[in-house]
Amino acid sequence: MLWIKSLHIISMVTWFAGLFYLPRLFVYHAMSDDDVSKERFKIMERKLFHGIMTPGAALTVLFGLWLIIAYGLGIGTGGWFHAKMALVVLLIAYHVWCGKLLKDFKHDRNRRSHVFYRWFNEFPVLVLVAIVVLVVVRPF
Numbered sequence: 001m002l003w004i005k006s007l008h009i010i011s012m013v014t015w016f017a018g019l020f021y022l023p024r025l026f027v028y029h030a031m032s033d034d035d036v037s038k039e040r041f042k043i044m045e046r047k048l049f050h051g052i053m054t055p056g057a058a059l060t061v062l063f064g065l066w067l068i069i070a071y072g073l074g075i076g077t078g079g080w081f082h083a084k085m086a087l088v089v090l091l092i093a094y095h096v097w098c099g100k101l102l103k104d105f106k107h108d109r110n111r112r113s114h115v116f117y118r119w120f121n122e123f124p125v126l127v128l129v130a131i132v133v134l135v136v137v138r139p140f
């Protein structure tokens with residue numbers, strides 16, 4: 001069980017590395033106007049999203065579900081757990097939105113400013129803080 005929990009946390013850290021860094025790349029990409037930089041950002045974004053972020057998300061969910069089954073489903077009755085799952089759903093929606101933005105950048109269709117991406121970048125920070133407090137403190 002503790003091995004599965006370790007793998008869950010390692011996958012979650014991998015996922016968050018991408019959730020923090022991809023929108024940062026969008027900030028710099030939105031600020032660049034020469035073709036060499038743009039093409040370099042496209043490669044970095046694609047590799048980060050498909051090679052690190054998405055596998056990290058899939059493994060986090062897989063090991064999370066494995067933990068629920070291993071704990072005998074009873075863990076799913078706490079209010080903190082429902083709140084955590086609601087935040088995970090939001091996080092997955094954010095991940096999917098990142099994929100859509102990635103596609104816009106790939107086809108040079110981005111019209112949003114770097115300021116938008118700076119704010120966009122803050123969302124996963126708030127979710128990480130909230131989820132870690134929920135699972136460790138279990139306030140309700």
Ligand code: HEM
Pocket residue numbers: 005008009012060061063064065067068071075088091127128131132135136
């Ligand atoms: C579908 C997605 C997820 C499921 C089903 C899930 C499920 C679980 C379960 C059942 C546990 C064991 C709880 C315990 O030991 O008391 C756990 C632990 C944990 N989860 Fe998740 N989780 C998911 C996503 C996440 C995400 C996105 C994060 C981080 C942002 C996260 C962070 C943690 C942490 C830090 C622990 C260790 C808590 C502790 O040992 O005190 N989980 N998860």
